[in-house]
Amino acid sequence: NETPEIAKHIESLNFNYNFRDYAKELNELRTDMAIILGGDGTLLRTQNQLTKEIPIFGINMGTVGFLTEIEVENTFEALDAILDGEWSKEKRTQIIISHENQTFRALNEVVIMTARPAKMLHYEISVDGEVVEELRADGLIISTPSGSTAYSMSAGGPIVDPKVGAFIIVPICPYKLGVRPFVVSDGSEIRIKLLKRGKKAIFVMDGQVQKEVNYMEELVIKKSEKDVYFMRINKKYFYKKVKDKLNEGGLDSINRVL
DSSP states (O other), X not given: OOOOHHHHHHHHTTOOOOOOSSGGGGGGSOOSOEEEEEOHHHHHHHHHHOOSOOOEEEEEOSSOOSSSSEEGGGHHHHHHHHHTTOOEEEEEOOEEEEETTEEEEESSEEEEEESSTTOOEEXXXXXXXXXXXXXXXXXEEEEOTGGGGTHHHHTXXXXXXXXXXXXXXXXXXXXXXXXXXXXXXXXXXXEEEEOSTTOOEEEEETTTXXXXXXXXXXXXXXXXXXXXXXXXXXXXXXXXXXXHHHHHTTOOOOOOBO
């Protein structure tokens, strides 16, 4: 196969590299960083498969690329800056989802929804042992600040600065007046219990991993002890991305930023 241009450029600077199609192979390598070419979905899928806490650098070749650092046309200039050490490390919180003796990680969000289209879920939300809400709705999103600009935002949730230690709980189309998204400390333990007999649901992590949850089973969501680290070469990152990327999607004003 022809050597990718990005690999040729790194090689010309006398740095070692391994070019891999699948992130799981990176866990077997002595790796200082991971450069990910693709969109947000590619970045989420790759970091979810990584077990090492190595910094990741996203180059956008997708549609939005909110989590990526640069556009593909700026690749070589950015690589020169990285290899010269002109970058900083930004920490992002992940969540751990526990269900029936299994655990899963998510950087953006976990979404709970009905397993059958056009059906509603009946669920109970508890935070630190206190019942917060019982709802009938199409589903529920529990998001990190990183995910607040993704599905959570589209469902009416607030945009949250990634430096804020918080989780965002966003009901999806609740059948109840006055229900709004709410923000809790990322030190909280969130429990979601299905209350409707015979209604199966699925929960999806970062749009990648999908599992089934049944009547009276609980999902427990907490902050992960393992953080994700992004490589940043741009000093002004988050709010510039909000303006540049989300306005492209038709958001005329950013008036819900916390």
